[in-house]
Amino acid sequence: MNPILNLARPDILSLQPYQHAAWEPTLERLHANEMPWRADGDASHAGLNRYPEPQPDELIEHLARLYGTSPKNVIAGRGSDEGIDLLVRAFCRAGEDSVLICPPTFGMYKVSARIQGAGVIEVPLLKERGFELDVQGVLAAWRENVKLVFICTPNNPTGNLLDRASIEVLCAQLSNKSLIVVDEAYIEFANIPSMVQDLERFPNLVILRTLSKAYALAGARCGALIAHEDIISLLTRVITPYALPTHTIDSVLHLTDDEHVAESKKRIELILTERARVCEGLASLPLIREVWPSHANFILVDCNDADAVLRAALSAGLIIRDPRSQPGLGSSLRISIGTPDQNDRLIRGVAQASGVPA
Numbered sequence: 465m466n467p468i469l470n471l472a473r474p475d476i477l478s479l480q481p482y483q484h485a486a487w488e489p490t491l492e493r494l495h496a497n498e499m500p501w502r503a504d505g506d507a508s509h510a511g512l513n514r515y516p517e518p519q520p521d522e523l524i525e526h527l528a529r530l531y532g533t534s535p536k537n538v539i540a541g542r543g544s545d546e547g548i549d550l551l552v553r554a555f556c557r558a559g560e561d562s563v564l565i566c567p568p569t570f571g572m573y574k575v576s577a578r579i580q581g582a583g584v585i586e587v588p589l590l591k592e593r594g595f596e597l598d599v600q601g602v603l604a605a606w607r608e609n610v611k612l613v614f615i616c617t618p619n620n621p622t623g624n625l626l627d628r629a630s631i632e633v634l635c636a637q638l639s640n641k642s643l644i645v646v647d648e649a650y651i652e653f654a655n656i657p658s659m660v661q662d663l664e665r666f667p668n669l670v671i672l673r674t675l676s677k678a679y680a681l682a683g684a685r686c687g688a689l690i691a692h693e694d695i696i697s698l699l700t701r702v703i704t705p706y707a708l709p710t711h712t713i714d715s716v717l718h719l720t721d722d723e724h725v726a727e728s729k730k731r732i733e734l735i736l737t738e739r740a741r742v743c744e745g746l747a748s749l750p751l752i753r754e755v756w757p758s759h760a761n762f763i764l765v766d767c768n769d770a771d772a773v774l775r776a777a778l779s780a781g782l783i784i785r786d787p788r789s790q791p792g793l794g795s796s797l798r799i800s801i802g803t804p805d806q807n808d809r810l811i812r813g814v815a816q817a818s819g820v821p822a
Contacts, residue, residue, distance in 0.1 A: 466694035467640045468668045471611050476554050476701060484705035487517045508710050516710045519700065523713050527688045530720060531673055533660050536693040539700060540686060541707055544649055544672040547689035548614075549576045550699045551645060551670065555611040556582035563612040564605065566597060568621060568790035570647060573614040585610060591792045594757070595622040599630045603637055613638065616647040618654050621787045621798040623758030625654055635666035643695075645670045652678035652732055653739075654759035660690055667692045675716060677761060679728050684715045735761050739801045745811035750818040751776075753795065762800045770797055772817050780813035782806060 469477065485496035493500075499513045506512045519540060528535040541547050552563065558581030565573045566589050577584050587602045589595040602613065613634060617626040635644045646659050648671055660671050671690040676682035686708065689699065718724075743763055747755045751773050754766040762785075767773050770788060774797065777784045785798040801807065815821070 466667050466692045468643060468692070469694055469698060470640070471643065472555050472698055473557055476698065479701050481701040482705050484518055485515060489517075509714050510710050512710055514710075515706050516708060516713055518705050518707070519703075520708075520713055523708070523716060526717055526720070527673075530725075531658065531660055531671075531688060531690060533663065533690055534693075537663060537690050537696060539689050539696050539703065541689065541703060542685040542687070542712075543676055543682075544647060544674040544687040544689075545572055545576075546703070546707065547670075547672050547687060548572050548645075548647075549579075550689065550702050551612055551643065552576045552580045552582060554698055554702050555643065556580050558582065561609045561611045562607065563614060564602060564610050564642075565614050566602070566616075566619075568595075568619075568787065568793050569614070569616050570620045570649075582611075583609070586791075588791050589619070589622065589626075595619060595624050595792075597626040597630045599633055602634060606638065606642065608641075610642050612643050612645055614645045614647065616649070618650040618758070618760040620647075620650065620760065621762070621785065621790070621793070621796075622764050623650075623756060623760045623762060625656070625759045628659065631659070632662070632666070635662070635669050639666070639668055641668075643668050643670050645672065647672040649674045650677055650760035652728075653735065653761045656759075663690070663692065670695065675720065678732060679720055679724070680731070681715065681719060684712045684719075686712050686716050732761075735801050738804060738807050739763065742799070742801060742807050742811065745807075746814060749814055749820060751814055752818075762798055764793075764796055764798050766795050767797060768795075770795055773797055773814055776813040776817035777810060779817075780809040782810055782813070784810075 496515055502511045502513050523540055524535045524538050527540060528538050562583035562585050563577045564585045566587050574584050585605050587598055587605050590598050615626060615631055648658055651658055663669055674687035743755045746752045751767055751769055752765050753768050756764040787793045787796055787798050
């Protein structure tokens with residue numbers, strides 16, 4: 465058994481999971497209290513009148529191929545958000561355990577911990593070093609009750625990659641002490657390999673992936689948590705019995721086949737081209753103080769007047785993200801890279817608001 469399971473909640477380790485209806489596709493189903501007929505117009509593969517297969521073998525094998533790992537290392541859920549929630553519920557006792565995060569970063573790490581009643585220790589990224597991971601700060605702040613260390617790379621909302629060697633140091637230094645959860649939601653836009661290749665080296669490493677970004681499936685709500693098989697086995701005790709709807713399963717299998725993966729790669733290349741153009745177009749405008757380097761499908765900008773930039777976007781029929789409540793982002797806005805037309809409208813609108821001829 466992976467020693468990291470000693471960090472799990474004892475009551476979860478001993479939990480008898482819910483016994484869902486057995487999945488026997490060769491038999492006719494009279495064991496799950498379902499309606500025996502499909503609804504009119506139901507064109508799904510398995511039938512919406514039937515409960516979906518929990519952790520469908522076909523889907524898990526497909527995701528494992530997509531992410532370059534073994535099916536035994538994968539659990540599928542509703543986006544990466546469910547993976548975050550599963551980890552916090554499985555490893556953090558309310559009022560006793562904590563997670564460690566590095567703000568400014570994805571807000572769900574903190575929200576999931578608070579919902580569970582877990583503490584949150586914050587070690588800010590080093591803005592003066594381009595939002596660099598403060599490895600020594602993390603190690604100094606670590607306590608025995610810290611069960612999960614969340615690291616987002618490329619980081620949301622700053623867009624930068626966090627140094628892989630630094631993450632490896634945390635994995636090694638906190639071996640058998642904490643899970644190091646690396647959120648790779650945006651890694652397809654960074655042109656670097658996933659840390660999934662390091663799972664065998666670091667049994668305390670957990671990878672979060674999502675189909676929401678690169679594969680244009682945010683509405684399908686499907687992501688993958690990739691980890692040592694003992695961690696996956698533990699999390700299957702916690703996940704809801706029928707977590708993924710039939711439509712989601714069908715959509716993922718169809719829309720991430722070889723043809724759609726090739727399409728995704730072409731769209732990513734366009735996003736990267738447009739990202740460079742938007743960065744260049746905004747950098748010289750008086751309302752923009754700094755455009756931060758990005759390896760994601762969005763950029764972070766520091767503004768001389770963030771409210772004026774927000775108004776300019778609204779005037780162009782666009783909405784951008786206001787993250788100014790986060791540490792170190794008091795004058796910052798996050799802008800997703802859109803279509804060429806949307807990007808043109810944004811640059812034009814900010815230029816006009818800056819008093820620069822369009």
